[in-house]
Amino acid sequence: MKTFYTLTALAFLAPLVSAANPVVEMKTNLGTIKIELFEKEAPGTVKNFLQYAEDKHYDGTIFHRVIEKFMIQGGGFTKDMDQKKTRPSIKNESANGLLNKRGTIAMARTSEADSATSQFFINTVDNSFLDKAEARDGVGYCVFGKVISGMDVVDKIKVVRTGIKGGMRDVPAETVEIISVKLVKD
Template sequence: MKKLVLLLIILTLASPALAGTRVLMTTSLGTITLDLDEARAPETVKNFLAYADAGFYDGTIFHRVIKGFMIQGGGFDTALKRKATRPPIRNEAGNGLENVRGTIAMARTNVVDSATSQFFINLVDNDFLNHRGNDARGFGYAVFGKVVDGMDIVDRIARVPTEQRGGPFANLPRQQVVIKSIRRAE
């Protein structure tokens, strides 16, 4: 009996930490499963889930696709109209999570604390987006989760042909990639 208890303790300690909230991002090209890191990015995850739970992302598009860099969405509908958002959140880029391939991070303007609904998924390791300091130039972009299934879908989105339309549509997919829904996994 002691050996069984010891084995259970060892297995418990050796197993990876419990994942945060898992969400399914259903797109017109397939489904992407994400694990969100509530422990290291609590405000960012809370913000993302508030938008997801309200159905905000339903019918939005990936409006910026840059092969070898990232795919960005969560702000514009299929008519290319910017959706009204909640107030910006505090940037949690100093949380120790890095912008590596397959991570999801918040998009923002040049203002450090300006992220609202838009996010991006890194296609490669983008070290230059990591937190390097507390000034505006070095603050970085807050990673808050990672793709755990469907990276093939992310890569498929990255390969869609794009066009230049100016403004936020400098790398707009010619054929829309629609986010049908983002929901918590059961």
């Protein structure tokens, strides 16, 4: 009878295991960050991010905007501050119920709600003003994952010295490179 219950429990849990969220590994010159992506809550955003990763778009880009008590932003510029070409923008999925808490990853965008392409940011503190419910524009910024290991690396990045470079503020004085972003768990 015990075997029956064990097998029944395993049969019940099997779909939960196979429905696990994808995980990416982001290697930087300051260490590795692993990020779980919330495919169910932000399907279009996760698909977009994974496509950029698969295309190696992020490889060799930098964290070009770093604000210690806010976030670290990357995915759009090379070391020479050249902006990378992107695919068309995606629909903002900020109404998914996920919040801009410390350690979450969200899509960067312009003032246009549906303007996100490749750039993302990792929240270094809770940023509730970026959530749909509190956003001034009523839209907010789409959270689509969270750091599951390597928050110490995020904390190293957030305190690098910054300045103005290429006409942009808050750029790290010493390059913080994203060496690669790869799917490690499907």
